[in-house]
Amino acid sequence: MRQAGRYLPEYRATRARAGDFMTLCQTPELACEVTLQPLARYPLDGAIVFSDILTVPDAMGLGLYFVEGEGPKFQHPLRDAAAIRRLGVVDPEARLDYVAAALRLIRRELAGRVPLIGFAGSPWTLATYMVEGGSSREFARLKTLLYDQPALLETLLAVLADSVAAYLTMQVRAGAQVLMIFDTWGGVLTPADYRRFSLDFMARIIEQLPREYEGRRVPVILFTKGGGQWLEAMADAGADALGLDWTVNIGEARRRVGERVALQGNLDPAVLYASPEHIRERVAGILEDFGAGSGHVFNLGHGIHPQVDPDHAGAMIQAVQAISPRFHV
């Protein structure tokens, strides 16, 4: 998950200097600065480029903007079939070079200390924002499209999958050593629709990615919020690891997916509101649930909340580093 963010005062300072969120994302020096802030504060094992999943639809011409307190919006949401059919696969080198520039800069600054993670949104998740015009709770427009015109929705998802594949490939060339696909909204689908409209298009992305670069494996992590019911299917999509939210027991998940994939997760971000003592207990619980052996990347089960005390995030990281060695004998 994103490591930088509003819970850090140093992030809020850079964000204020940038003026608005899009400038922060589109200015490589600023994106690099906020990417490195959590690493200066905490002994983390990885860095994740600071960006936003909606840069891809923005590059497709939808006009992304942010309204304070309301989340992301598009100036030109997809309102009819013609708008969907007009969309072409994005050329990331031409339209998203600012992300590549940020990755090159961050990679240089990291100087090999920790691996750098790149990411993108899943086609289904991007489609929710593109069709609804912003955040949604019920997804009335997109679900009407799904239930009434599934072939047209597949046309949209295919263009998005190929765009995301090109975008993630560019990220690898620019320095990303691990890739993560965020499917924030796959969990609002029926099991069959999840496979058809979310998972299959994530598999289509993974098929197109370079799985080795400069002689090293480029692992891909797949995360569907609310995907606990479909882990077996997710484990067959070609990814190296699955991200888990907190509604699944990580030990059960490990038994279900076996050795096919590693697991990332899965602390409820709300645990960080608790006292450091209780944070440590919950961290220990997850490490024990996973058990001995490799294949676990400790992480939150979703993004960190803006109101979290940075010292509490620190307590979590400290607990992981203190407790996890006993599971890796």
Added chain:
Amino acid sequence: MRQAGRYLPEYRATRARAGDFMTLCQTPELACEVTLQPLARYPLDGAIVFSDILTVPDAMGLGLYFVEGEGPKFQHPLRDAAAIRRLGVVDPEARLDYVAAALRLIRRELAGRVPLIGFAGSPWTLATYMVEGGSSREFARLKTLLYDQPALLETLLAVLADSVAAYLTMQVRAGAQVLMIFDTWGGVLTPADYRRFSLDFMARIIEQLPREYEGRRVPVILFTKGGGQWLEAMADAGADALGLDWTVNIGEARRRVGERVALQGNLDPAVLYASPEHIRERVAGILEDFGAGSGHVFNLGHGIHPQVDPDHAGAMIQAVQAISPRFHV
């Protein structure tokens, strides 16, 4: 799920006459009127009393009110341990008699045509509103309580469970022939916390309910939105049936719970945005997934959306009545 609601013009007319939502709930004649509206329009197999899950915390003195477009709020949310410890088990006869009066009226008006369903919110779900002060996305206050002071949270949940048990018992005496417990927010918990803080307290309610009244079984339906991962545990809580949202395949759910409980569900309410033809296809799909035999109550997987065309709801009900007989040979 609630059958009456804003999607019906006749409901909106009664609601306008009532002035505000609480008056509608608290005036037995008006609650009876809106309860019967869907039955006048559609060939339904059951009636569900029109009320709100938050009548119980209101009766406990929290002061429920509704702000247009913002959902329910409490004048006196639970802000500290003292406020929680001050709460006593509600006396439904004294504080919630308007619900009993509505049930008596509806039961008389129904004159045995269809069974009457009563309902209440789960203790965990009621606690989310009581501690947060209204609707929430992240449940920061309640989860802080859970992670830092679990015993205090259990004190609150126990008082709520005993209050809900008394309330549902009163509903049976007033004419409710089936009871439903709505756990709208149990799905935001970890599996272990779901059992400890939501399911166990629903089981505590069920233990206290009259399971027979006037010589007839009083079936209890348990519904946790997002509960698809824990159906086996839910099936052991003492209920007669489980409600399913649409993120689980009902045929799979049937195999998992076996003969222990009947199943209710599980059409995505957003299917009702689609054309009647596509609605029929989706209804047929669920009936086929469940398969032959008894033990299925067709229903939406959550509440009907206010923007739905009443004719589309009609198309769904017609499809169920046309297609389901072939599965009951």
